[in-house]
Amino acid sequence: MYVKKLCYENFRNLKDGCFEPDPGINVIFGDNAQGKTNLIEGLWLFSGQKSFRKVKDAQLVKLQEGEIKPARLQMEFFAAGRAQTAELHIQNRRTAQLNQIPLPAPAALGQSFCAVVFSPDDIDLLKDAPIGRRSFLNNAISALRPKYEKMLQLYNRAVQQRNALLRDVQFHSELTALLDIYEDRIAKTGAYLTSRRKEYIAALMRHIPEIFQQLSDGSEQPALTYQCSAGDGSEQALLQALQQSRGEDTKTGFTGVGPHRDDFLFCINGLPVKQYGSQGQLRSAVLSIKLAQAELLKTFSGEQPIAILDDVMSELDAFRRDYILNHINGWQVFITCCDPEPADRLVAGARFQMRAGVLEKTAGAT
Numbered sequence: 001m002y003v004k005k006l007c008y009e010n011f012r013n014l015k016d017g018c019f020e021p022d023p024g025i026n027v028i029f030g031d032n033a034q035g036k037t038n039l040i041e042g043l044w045l046f047s048g049q050k051s052f053r054k055v056k057d058a059q060l061v062k063l064q065e066g067e068i069k070p071a072r073l074q075m076e077f078f079a080a081g082r083a084q085t086a087e088l089h090i091q092n093r094r095t096a097q098l099n100q101i102p103l104p105a106p107a108a109l110g111q112s113f114c115a116v117v118f119s120p121d122d123i124d125l126l127k128d129a130p131i132g133r134r135s136f137l138n139n140a141i142s143a144l145r146p147k148y149e150k151m152l153q154l155y156n157r158a159v160q161q162r163n164a165l166l167r168d169v170q171f172h173s174e175l176t177a178l179l180d181i182y183e184d185r186i187a188k189t190g191a192y193l194t195s196r197r198k199e200y201i202a203a204l205m206r207h208i209p210e211i212f213q214q215l216s217d218g219s220e221q222p223a224l225t226y227q228c229s230a231g232d233g234s235e236q237a238l239l240q241a242l243q244q245s246r247g248e249d250t251k252t253g254f255t256g257v258g259p260h261r262d263d264f265l266f267c268i269n270g271l272p273v274k275q276y277g278s279q280g281q282l283r284s285a286v287l288s289i290k291l292a293q294a295e296l297l298k299t300f301s302g303e304q305p306i307a308i309l310d311d312v313m314s315e316l317d318a319f320r321r322d323y324i325l326n327h328i329n330g331w332q333v334f335i336t337c338c339d340p341e342p343a344d345r346l347v348a349g350a351r352f353q354m355r356a357g358v359l360e361k362t363a364g365a366t
Contacts, residue, residue: 001114001303002332003043004076004083010062011071011090012038015357025325025333025349028359029340035357036336040308042073043334044117045094046086048110049139052117052310060090079112079303086113110143114305116294118287118324123315125286126274130263137264140293141200144300148196155189158182159255162242167253179246186258187239193259194226194233200296201226201264207292215284215323220268222288229261283320291327307333314338 007018013035028036041051041060051060061071071090076083086109087097096106103109125132142149162182169175205224212222231237241257249256266273266285273285297305307328313321313335325333333349340351351362 001079001301001306002077003306004078006039006043006076007074008039008042009072010069011042011073012060012062013357014038014042014359017359019352019359021332021334022350023332025335027340027349027351028334028336028354029338029351030354031338034354035359036354037310038357039354039359040117040310040334040336043075043306044115044308045073045088045106046075046077046109046113047115047143048096048107048113049143052119052121057090057093075113077113084112107142107146107149111146111301114143114297114301114303115308116290116297116305117308117310118290118312119308119310120312120315122286122290123283123312125289126266126277126282130261133264134260134262137197137200140296141196143297144200145196148193151189151192155186155193155259158185158189159258159260162186162255163253166250166255170250183239183242186242186255187235190230190238190259191233191235194228194238194262197259197262197264198226198233203296204289204292207295208288211291211327212284212288214327215287215320216281220281221270222285223267223270224289225265225267227263227265229259230257233259233262280317280320283316287316287320287324291324294328304331307331309333309335311336311338 002023003021005018005020008014009016013033019039028039030036037053041053044052045060050057058068061068063069068091071088073088073090075086077086078084084099086099088106088109089095094106096103096109098109098112121132125136138148138152142152162179165175165178165182169179201224208222208224212220226233228237230241238258242255245256266289268277268281268285271277273281277285294305294307309324314337316324353360353362
């Protein structure tokens with residue numbers, strides 16, 4: 001799989017134009033705030049997922065003279081043995097087409113186009129709060145299983161309804177019976193989410209040890225485990241935990257157990273890397289997770305996903321930079337950086353400079 005051409009109109013700060021990347025490695029360099037990340041964000045949206053910068057769709061369009069103009073992204077790519085096209089229209093929300101056929105939702109693009117992104121936020125994936133790790137799992141699994149996103153929406157709605165009821169039930173005891181209804185919904189949808197998350201963690205662990213060993217001295221043993229806030233996360237365990245937590249939850253007005261409170265833990269030689277890992281170990285752990293994610297995308301789709309590395313090369317030491325580029329040899333890769341010099345000896349493809357939203361191919365490709 002590779003991108004042949006990306007055209008953009010009224011998207012972020014980019015001047016309307018087209019980008020024709022090399023099928024190998026592409027380095028996009030330039031000063032900050034020139035549009036480098038905006039360009040690869042446009043590529044990423046064709047994976048069917050939301051922006052990796054955690055912004056709403058309405059923030060992706062351009063504001064000109066006080067007027068918001070809808071954005072349009074068009075892409076030509078090669079996948080499944082043939083040339084294909086995809087198109088995104090963005091205003092308050094996104095709509096999508098694949099090969100000129102409207103799709104029911106942009107997420108459906110992920111079944112035809114797959115990508116993995118590694119951004120500065122990912123460096124701290126294992127150090128930051130659990131919400132970031134849950135978000136990673138939700139996005140990664142949704143890219144493989146469209147049903148997962150639907151079940152996640154149903155689960156979140158049921159939790160919100162229970163939370164609202166918890167705040168009212170202390171003043172209206174007759175509403176207590178309604179808790180049974182919402183808790184049943186939470187248990188059913190939550191058990192599905194937990195099951196899929198456990199499966200995904202197990203699938204990652206089929207690839208992580210080998211990748212991690214190549215990023216370390218070979219003596220360290222990694223382990224990735226899922227942590228449930230309600231027993232084993234089954235429907236019965238979740239329902240029981242919800243019923244037992246009613247008293248405390250009524251005081252706080254918040255549902256304290258369920259997949260929205262779960263986490264996953266990365267250990268090295270039995271010790272949590274979050275508490276005991278060095279910076280090098282943390283980065284190796286995150287890299288191994290992201291590269292394992294790419295392997296799962298490849299297995300699921302039968303296609304090699306494109307790789308997007310957004311301003312992370314400066315965060316990695318020379319050994320890890322060399323490894324990540326060598327490991328993804330044969331992929332189409334997009335690298336953004338302020339200074340192209342650190343990547344010069346690693347690049348075999350094309351270089352582009354971004355200035356004030358205008359992309360220009362430059363000399364220096366090898």
